[in-house]
Amino acid sequence: MLIIFGILIILACVLLGFFVLIQNPKGGGLSGALGGVGNQVIGVRQTTDVLEKGTWILAVLIAVLCLTAPFFIGKGGKAGQTLAPSAVEKAGAGAPMPQAPATPLPGTTPAPAPAPGK
Template identity: 40%
Template sequence: MITTILVLMILVAILLIIVILVQNPKGGGISSEFGGGSTQMFGVQKTGDILEKMTWGFFAFLLVASLSTVIIYKTVGSAATTDSDVNVERATSAPALPTAPAPTAPATAPQGTPTVPAK
């Protein structure tokens, strides 16, 4: 489901780029290509309004789709990652082996050992 939304978002983003590039910043746009001024009786006169509505529509779709993708991923993806994280932790952490304390050397010589005099 997330893959479908991402593919749709990519297509809408490409269409949004095309619609923005088609628009004329001074209001002419496609309607000026067809002989358009306000004196034209028949033909395309309101392309600027259509392109503007398409721009806002594509933007709204991208906004809603990105937010819904995050929400879906957090609800569906968090359950899957939580289970796998627990399994990974169990598999990687080995139980601690009990270690015997290291033998300590006696501080003084035992009582029954002879001492060798120095020459």
């Protein structure tokens, strides 16, 4: 499901970039450099309206997709768990830490016990 969200977000970002590059706040932009076909069919005013509405729609779509995508991440995991169990085991976090021996090794002298009262 996250792959679908990712593809939709990337597609919307590319389209949004295209819409922004076509527009020019002073009226020219690339829409006039595309042969003027769009201007002959629907006129300059309608072209800028469509591009502006498309920009807002794509911006809202990206925001909604980004805000809803986290709801589909990792259902059923333990709270606070950020790594997959196999990744934790590979890192060695699942292995017990070695403990110091309870009895001194042969040939070594035990450390003196601390004095009482200190």
